[in-house]
Amino acid sequence: MMAPVENFVSRRRTFAIIAHPDAGKTTLTEKLLLFGGAIQLAGMVKARGDRRRARSDWMKVEQERGISVASSVMTFDFNDITYNLLDTPGHEDFSEDTYRTLTAVDSAIMVLDAAKGIESQTLKLFEVCRLRNIPIITFVNKMDRESLDPFELMDEVEDKLQMEVTPASWPIGMGRDFKGCYDLLKDELVLFDRSKGEALSATTITCSGLDDQLIDEKLPPDQAAKLREDIEMIRAICPPFDVESYLGGHMTPVFFGSAVNNFGVRELLQGIGQFAPSPRPQKTVDRLVDPHEEKVTGFVFKIQANMDPKHRDRIAFTRICSGDFKRGMKLFHTRTEKQMVIHSPLMFFAQDREMVEDAYAGDIIGIPNHGNLRIGDVLTEGEKLKFTGIPSFAPEYLQRIVSDDPLKAKHLGNALQQLAEEGVARVFKTLLDNAWIVGVVGMLQFDVLADRIRTEYNLPVKLEPTSLYTARWVFSDDATKLKLFLDNNRGAMAIDHDGDPVFMARNAWHLNDTMDKNPAIKFTATK
Numbered sequence: 001m002m003a004p005v006e007n008f009v010s011r012r013r014t015f016a017i018i019a020h021p022d023a024g025k026t027t028l029t030e031k032l033l034l035f036g037g038a039i040q041l042a043g044m045v046k047a048r049g050d051r052r053r054a055r056s057d058w059m060k061v062e063q064e065r066g067i068s069v070a071s072s073v074m075t076f077d078f079n080d081i082t083y084n085l086l087d088t089p090g091h092e093d094f095s096e097d098t099y100r101t102l103t104a105v106d107s108a109i110m111v112l113d114a115a116k117g118i119e120s121q122t123l124k125l126f127e128v129c130r131l132r133n134i135p136i137i138t139f140v141n142k143m144d145r146e147s148l149d150p151f152e153l154m155d156e157v158e159d160k161l162q163m164e165v166t167p168a169s170w171p172i173g174m175g176r177d178f179k180g181c182y183d184l185l186k187d188e189l190v191l192f193d194r195s196k197g198e199a200l201s202a203t204t205i206t207c208s209g210l211d212d213q214l215i216d217e218k219l220p221p222d223q224a225a226k227l228r229e230d231i232e233m234i235r236a237i238c239p240p241f242d243v244e245s246y247l248g249g250h251m252t253p254v255f256f257g258s259a260v261n262n263f264g265v266r267e268l269l270q271g272i273g274q275f276a277p278s279p280r281p282q283k284t285v286d287r288l289v290d291p292h293e294e295k296v297t298g299f300v301f302k303i304q305a306n307m308d309p310k311h312r313d314r315i316a317f318t319r320i321c322s323g324d325f326k327r328g329m330k331l332f333h334t335r336t337e338k339q340m341v342i343h344s345p346l347m348f349f350a351q352d353r354e355m356v357e358d359a360y361a362g363d364i365i366g367i368p369n370h371g372n373l374r375i376g377d378v379l380t381e382g383e384k385l386k387f388t389g390i391p392s393f394a395p396e397y398l399q400r401i402v403s404d405d406p407l408k409a410k411h412l413g414n415a416l417q418q419l420a421e422e423g424v425a426r427v428f429k430t431l432l433d434n435a436w437i438v439g440v441v442g443m444l445q446f447d448v449l450a451d452r453i454r455t456e457y458n459l460p461v462k463l464e465p466t467s468l469y470t471a472r473w474v475f476s477d478d479a480t481k482l483k484l485f486l487d488n489n490r491g492a493m494a495i496d497h498d499g500d501p502v503f504m505a506r507n508a509w510h511l512n513d514t515m516d517k518n519p520a521i522k523f524t525a526t527k
């Protein structure tokens with residue numbers, strides 16, 4: 001018999017969906033939740049309406065631009081497996097949030113629009129997955145529309161991603177002639193029933209293989225013939241599905257379907273349950289943390305403020321990496337070396353959040369706090385661990401932020417401090433004139449930041465361009481030399497939200513010249 005923790009761990013699948021905007025990520029998410037029973041069919045439309053109303057004003061940025069800036073976690077069960085789906089913002093702007101979220105998953109679903117194939121954002125996100133060895137299942141969506149030839153799509157995935165591709169299901173027709181899929185892993189004919197609309201119904205017919213007469217009974221002769229021809233070709237040119245190769249990130253199985261019609265979603269979900277990895281060991285500076293270890297470890301990968309407008313709290317999204325976490329546990333916060341009692345850990349189910357009593361490796365718990373938990377922070381039962389791979393980004397664009405009301409400068413400072421801790425942007429305060437400079441990696445982050453300050457802190461602000469070129473954190477082993485450097489360069493110095501010194505360069509020459517003249521000082525683009 002398996003030990004209890006082992007049993008819980010093996011039943012968990014923690015994953016994200018990566019997609020180019022408009023490929024159908026939101027739709028697929030909803031359908032997965034529907035299968036998981038996390039939302040009801042009748043309630044879905046209503047929930048949508050409610051959610052729209054409940055959205056705070058700053059989310060207008062999302063609505064206006066048709067993007068999802070805030071991401072969240074959704075937990076649901078299906079066939080005895082607990083799925084933790086981490087939502088990644090899908091807009092085209094470079095997003096730090098997305099990259100951090102991908103540090104907390106064990107696998108990913110890549111959604112492609114069947115008419116478009118691999119698009120720019122898909123490729124970027126894929127590269128992040130590749131760096132982290134995250135295995136990928138591909139879902140080709142919108143088969144109910146005119147799409148690219150499926151063989152062409154498979155070629156494209158193989159060429160652009162440089163990995164082996166093999167179909168898990170194969171489409172029969174497309175657009176108006178889309179009849180369903182042949183499930184190559186189970187030898188089943190899954191027929192698409194247009195009349196069912198959004199209902200959970202596709203007719204599944206078990207076949208004894210491709211020669212089965214049932215295929216001829218259910219499909220028009222030309223489509224039955226084409227299916228047999230296609231599959232013969234696939235078997236000749238595609239490698240058979242190999243789980244090990246998939247788990248190693250070398251092969252992606254492809255499912256075809258139509259999320260909006262709820263077609264192919266169940267097969268996809270079964271595929272994740274069957275093949276996707278359960279929580280994997282996590283790297284730390286000194287050792288690998290095995291998910292089955294008895295002691296609890298976890299790291300914070302995301303901070304979100306004001307999820308509930310009634311509470312001005314912040315939630316630290318924490319991935320449990322090992323152990324059996326229990327509510328009320330006292331954990332060691334390695335950055336501050338203090339103990340923390342986790343009184344009210346939350347888990348997230350579609351639109352709800354609930355207090356949890358237990359959590360295991362792969363689970364994401366939300367820890368309400370007032371700013372003591374930060375991105376990258378580690379919680380353990382005493383060991384001083386540091387998980388690796390939570391990316392930090394150099395701010396590439398710098399703008400000055402000012403309040404329209406000069407009397408509210410202190411207020412602005414508080415807001416910026418909180419948002420900096422949340423990881424929304426880097427915030428610097430110049431030493432000479434106490435100006436606030438905001439540093440981001442994608443221009444859209446400016447809009448999000450300004451909008452949040454306006455709506456959440458009720459502070460009208462504007463952003464102004466600066467002539468600053470870049471920011472570098474400065475360190476030195478020699479405290480005297482560091483002090484001397486800070487004094488000599490006071491006009492170009494700022495402090496970040498932790499009070500650490502940052503050199504603000506006016507141009508490349510200014511940076512290089514200063515570095516040349518101060519060999520005892522280390523300059524870093526990230527902290």
Ligand code: G4P
Nearest residue numbers: 019020021022023024025026027141142145258259260261
């Ligand atoms: P995203 O989160 O990846 O950006 O995509 P989203 O799910 O919002 O889907 C983008 C559009 O594609 C939506 O249409 C959605 O209904 C449509 N869509 C999703 N899956 C399918 C599919 O299987 N077949 C077809 N034909 N369309 C699909 P929209 O017009 O932008 O929004 P809506 O008014 O339909 O909600």
